[in-house]
Amino acid sequence: MKPIAKKPSPRRFHQARWDEPVIFELSQTGQRGVLLPPVEAEIEKQVGNPAQKLPEALRRKKPPALPEMSQNQVLRHYVRVSQETLGVDLNIDIGQGTCTMKYNPKINDQLASTPKLTELHPLQDEVTVQGILEIIYRLEGMLKEISGMDRVSLQPGAGSAAIYTNICMIRAYHASRGDAQQRDEVITTIFSHPSNAAAAKVAGYKVITLYPDPDGYPDLEALKAAVSDRTAALLITNPEDTGIFNPHIQEFVDVVHQAGGLCFYDQANANGILGITRAREAGFDACHFNLHKTFSTPHGCGGPGAGASCVTDALAPFLPVPTVEFDGQKYSLNYNRPQSIGKVRPFYGVTPNILRAYAWIMSLGADGLREVSEVAVLNNNYLLKKVLEIRGVSAPYAKGKHRIEQVRYSWEKLTAETGIHSEEMAVRIADFGMHFWTSHHPFVVPEPMTLEPTEAYSKADLDEYVAVLRQMAEEAYTNPEIIKTAPHNSTVHHTHHDPFDDPDEWAVTWRAYLRKTGQTKRE
Amino acid sequence: MAGKKLGLIVNPIAGIGGRVGLKGSDGLEIQQQARALGAVPLAQERTAAALEVLHSFTGELELVTAPGEMGELVAQKCGFSPQPISGPQRDGGLTTADDTQLAAQAMQEAKVDLILFAGGDGTACDIYQAIGSNFPVLGIPAGVKIYSAVFGITPKDSGELALAFLQGKGVRIHEAEVLDLNEDAYRDGQISTHLCGSLTIPYRRRRVQNQKVPTPASEVVQAQAIATDVVERMTPNQAYILGPGTTTRAIAEHLDLPKTLVGVDIITRDKLLVSDVGEQQILEMLSHRPLKLIVTPTGGQGFLFGRGNQQISPRVIRLVGRENILVVCLASKIAALRGRPLLVDTSDPKVDKLLTGYVEVVTGYREKIIYKIAY
Ligand SMILES: Cc1ncc(COP(=O)(O)O)c(C=O)c1O
Numbered sequence: 001m002k003p004i005a006k007k008p009s010p011r012r013f014h015q016a017r018w019d020e021p022v023i024f025e026l027s028q029t030g031q032r033g034v035l036l037p038p039v040e041a042e043i044e045k046q047v048g049n050p051a052q053k054l055p056e057a058l059r060r061k062k063p064p065a066l067p068e069m070s071q072n073q074v075l076r077h078y079v080r081v082s083q084e085t086l087g088v089d090l091n092i093d094i095g096q097g098t099c100t101m102k103y104n105p106k107i108n109d110q111l112a113s114t115p116k117l118t119e120l121h122p123l124q125d126e127v128t129v130q131g132i133l134e135i136i137y138r139l140e141g142m143l144k145e146i147s148g149m150d151r152v153s154l155q156p157g158a159g160s161a162a163i164y165t166n167i168c169m170i171r172a173y174h175a176s177r178g179d180a181q182q183r184d185e186v187i188t189t190i191f192s193h194p195s196n197a198a199a200a201k202v203a204g205y206k207v208i209t210l211y212p213d214p215d216g217y218p219d220l221e222a223l224k225a226a227v228s229d230r231t232a233a234l235l236i237t238n239p240e241d242t243g244i245f246n247p248h249i250q251e252f253v254d255v256v257h258q259a260g261g262l263c264f265y266d267q268a269n270a271n272g273i274l275g276i277t278r279a280r281e282a283g284f285d286a287c288h289f290n291l292h293k294t295f296s297t298p299h300g301c302g303g304p305g306a307g308a309s310c311v312t313d314a315l316a317p318f319l320p321v322p323t324v325e326f327d328g329q330k331y332s333l334n335y336n337r338p339q340s341i342g343k344v345r346p347f348y349g350v351t352p353n354i355l356r357a358y359a360w361i362m363s364l365g366a367d368g369l370r371e372v373s374e375v376a377v378l379n380n381n382y383l384l385k386k387v388l389e390i391r392g393v394s395a396p397y398a399k400g401k402h403r404i405e406q407v408r409y410s411w412e413k414l415t416a417e418t419g420i421h422s423e424e425m426a427v428r429i430a431d432f433g434m435h436f437w438t439s440h441h442p443f444v445v446p447e448p449m450t451l452e453p454t455e456a457y458s459k460a461d462l463d464e465y466v467a468v469l470r471q472m473a474e475e476a477y478t479n480p481e482i483i484k485t486a487p488h489n490s491t492v493h494h495t496h497h498d499p500f501d502d503p504d505e506w507a508v509t510w511r512a513y514l515r516k517t518g519q520t521k522r523e
Numbered sequence: 524m525a526g527k528k529l530g531l532i533v534n535p536i537a538g539i540g541g542r543v544g545l546k547g548s549d550g551l552e553i554q555q556q557a558r559a560l561g562a563v564p565l566a567q568e569r570t571a572a573a574l575e576v577l578h579s580f581t582g583e584l585e586l587v588t589a590p591g592e593m594g595e596l597v598a599q600k601c602g603f604s605p606q607p608i609s610g611p612q613r614d615g616g617l618t619t620a621d622d623t624q625l626a627a628q629a630m631q632e633a634k635v636d637l638i639l640f641a642g643g644d645g646t647a648c649d650i651y652q653a654i655g656s657n658f659p660v661l662g663i664p665a666g667v668k669i670y671s672a673v674f675g676i677t678p679k680d681s682g683e684l685a686l687a688f689l690q691g692k693g694v695r696i697h698e699a700e701v702l703d704l705n706e707d708a709y710r711d712g713q714i715s716t717h718l719c720g721s722l723t724i725p726y727r728r729r730r731v732q733n734q735k736v737p738t739p740a741s742e743v744v745q746a747q748a749i750a751t752d753v754v755e756r757m758t759p760n761q762a763y764i765l766g767p768g769t770t771t772r773a774i775a776e777h778l779d780l781p782k783t784l785v786g787v788d789i790i791t792r793d794k795l796l797v798s799d800v801g802e803q804q805i806l807e808m809l810s811h812r813p814l815k816l817i818v819t820p821t822g823g824q825g826f827l828f829g830r831g832n833q834q835i836s837p838r839v840i841r842l843v844g845r846e847n848i849l850v851v852c853l854a855s856k857i858a859a860l861r862g863r864p865l866l867v868d869t870s871d872p873k874v875d876k877l878l879t880g881y882v883e884v885v886t887g888y889r890e891k892i893i894y895k896i897a898y
Contacts, residue, residue: 190892197890201889201890205889206889206890206891207889207890207891208883208891208892208893209886209890209891209892209893210892210893211857211862211892211893211894212862213862214862219893219895221881222881222893222894222895223893225880225881225893226881226893415676419676419677419679419680421676442854442855442857442858443858444858446861496693496727499693499695501741501744
């Protein structure tokens with residue numbers, strides 16, 4: 001028998017590519033996935049027609065226009081679509097910087113799918129759900145310890161929702177002191193996650209953004225010029241999305257506090273600082289975590305992640321209701337909090353993710369969490385060294401310094417020398433079954449690429465990823481056409497971004513699509 | 524597909540100064556000096572790179588070119604059969620701005636679908652002066668100085684964009700600022716751009732030197748957001764001096780008022796008081812009513828005062844007072860500064876000093892940044 005031949009590096013890849021219609025187009029009138037038996041006479045006699053018991057206002061006049069399909073069609077559709085994705089379970093997913101795409105242990109999914117959890121009803125009596133309340137309460141306790149804050153709410157369904165929860169609490173705090181009208185400005189930085197500015201705007205604030213100083217740090221002098229008696233809060237991410245930790249963070253906090261503002265710490269980038277530095281010691285009044293990043297729960301493809309809002313005692317009265325309380329014997333839900341901002345989400349949070357995060361932290365312990373951060377930082381700095389050896393790449397700012405958990409690189413030199421843009425590289429990399437993300441807009445770092453290796457990947461994984469980047473850079477110099485015309489082996493097609501600010505050119509629902517294309521029903 | 528007509532103008536001496544370090548090619552003397560240093564103009568090879576792409580045009584493409592070195596020759600070399608416009612043919616590096624302008628006018632009259640021109644900021648200015656802001660044109664970057672946002676990022680990008688535009692592939696057009704740089708000052712190590720006008724260009728994100736920074740919202744939308752914010756702050760009866768630029772013009776547009784693009788105008792919330800004023804007129808008005816000032820920096824270098832808005836003199840600035848100056852700027856222009864401060868050069872060092880420090884810059888609706896001014 002011959003030994004199996006060695007495979008080339010980088011490894012070859014070819015993705016499925018289906019001409020798969022939108023599910024609404026697959027619909028055929030009358031097709032059914034499940035045929036329900038008629039209601040038995042006895043049951044009908046006992047129950048009557050339940051639909052008639054619904055209040056008039058809740059009854060649909062017309063049935064919803066859902067796709068009508070058989071089971072196997074539905075299955076086929078979604079399996080095909082799933083073959084056209086990349087993700088943390090398939091590829092070396094270190095290219096979605098700022099998103100902390102770490103491995104999500106499958107055992108935690110198993111725990112989350114146990115009927116003990118899935119069969120719970122959110123309206124069940126407290127005494128019958130002591131177990132999950134205990135887990136919520138204990139996870140809150142762990143996050144208190146990790147952040148140094150006094151109270152935590154796990155109700156927000158994502159990081160941005162947690163930021164929004166925090167800014168709402170800050171607004172309520174100023175209102176409680178009669179300051180809400182006057183304090184109408186929120187300060188953030190350009191390398192803070194844009195959700196900080198966005199959440200503040202949704203909460204009705206004017207937003208002031210600070211640009212970095214020449215070293216890439218937020219500019220303290222600019223902050224001093226920005227604060228006033230109109231400052232409601234500073235919302236700042238640290239480490240910022242460049243992977244640079246702001247060493248003057250405490251001075252930032254002091255300047256804002258002196259002006260009477262509060263300080264919120266976006267800790268979605270906490271994967272490199274667990275057990276090393278905390279919001280409390282830097283003087284913050286509030287912070288948040290993304291459980292679906294740092295604490296290893298799935299990102300949910302933009303669906304339910306899980307956020308945690310953490311606050312000091314001064315802000316605790318404003319936490320969303322209900323809070324989970326423990327009197328030493330029994331867990332309970334407390335709605336009686338007159339200063340609460342109310343609810344930010346139905347019920348109590350994304351419980352399956354709360355359970356996963358709890359399990360993940362329990363499996364590691366305090367020392368394990370610190371080790372997670374140490375390995376994440378080590379991986380990142382190894383990657384930094386390797387990537388900088390590639391032709392055409394640089395890492396603007398903080399020259400010669402180490403980074404925390406991610407780096408925003410720049411292909412600027414490669415673009416100048418080859419005409420290939422980072423967005424074209426980002427399409428080409430899909431041909432290798434990999435992915436990278438550029439950055440938020442505007443591109444303050446030109447031709448950006450943001451990589452975050454987390455603790456989950458081995459040296460061999462990182463080397464494999466780097467080999468792909470190196471090969472692409474080589475192609476840019478020697479065979480740019482292959483990049484310009486990519487993708488060749490992947491499903492991704494080119495999308496045109498130009499019409500994005502013209503609402504007539506896009507639709508987010510099928511109904512809107514039909515209306516905007518002048519069709520009533522697709523033939 | 525219906526036939527299309529493409530105009531082509533090459534400024535044959537564009538870029539000649541660059542490779543020998545002369546920082547520009549304005550003026551015959553510089554051009555001769557450059558040739559003496561062994562310079563070869565880049566314009567032909569750069570034009571060729573853009574034209575190559577146009578071979579994939581499906582349908583009939585008629586190429587209307589300026590004569591000789593100004594387009595005809597390179598088009599032939601690339602395998603096209605160009606129709607040169609009539610006019611004098613001056614080769615051997617003797618072409619002038621007039622030739623560019625005449626060619627542009629002839630192409631406008633010939634109703635070409637798009638004028639592709641190879642050159643730099645100076646060439647773009649010439650074209651603007653010849654045919655104004657409303658005719659679709661696109662630059663192939665070939666000059667030494669490229670600060671205007673009317674060029675493809677690379678010659679190939681220009682070709683690809685022109686191709687997509689001619690084939691009607693959903694390419695939009697928008698108005699972009701044309702800047703020019705004073706080359707004498709540039710050679711002395713100073714950079715000074717001013718707004719020279721604007722051109723209408725086909726536009727696709729990441730294909731145009733959009734001051735090199737893409738933003739999620741188009742510049743038009745950004746400028747509208749800024750205008751909405753500024754108008755919200757304006758008080759009745761207060762008069763405002765509006766500096767030059769498309770961003771300040773958006774404020775006037777929001778109020779349904781006319782505004783000169785490169786001039787300075789004075790408005791209130793409901794009417795235009797005076798258009799295209801000089802320093803004296805501003806001072807005159809200041810002598811009987813207080814004025815506030817709204818300015819936007821030049822693209823590229825970020826000059827707030829002293830470039831293309833000298834009407835807003837040191838005396839005007841003093842009388843208005845720093846606290847009454849409102850700075851507005853697209854976020855993309857700020858990002859393009861790459862951390863460099865905004866600049867002032869009013870020719871009065873005391874006023875320059877007065878202006879330095881941190882300033883609020885309105886970048887969107889209820890959005891502002893804190894940015895540094897230096898001199
Ligand atoms: C620093 C930072 N803050 C906030 C968020 C927002 O979190 P989410 O995507 O869960 O809303 C992210 C997510 O990428 C982030 O990186």
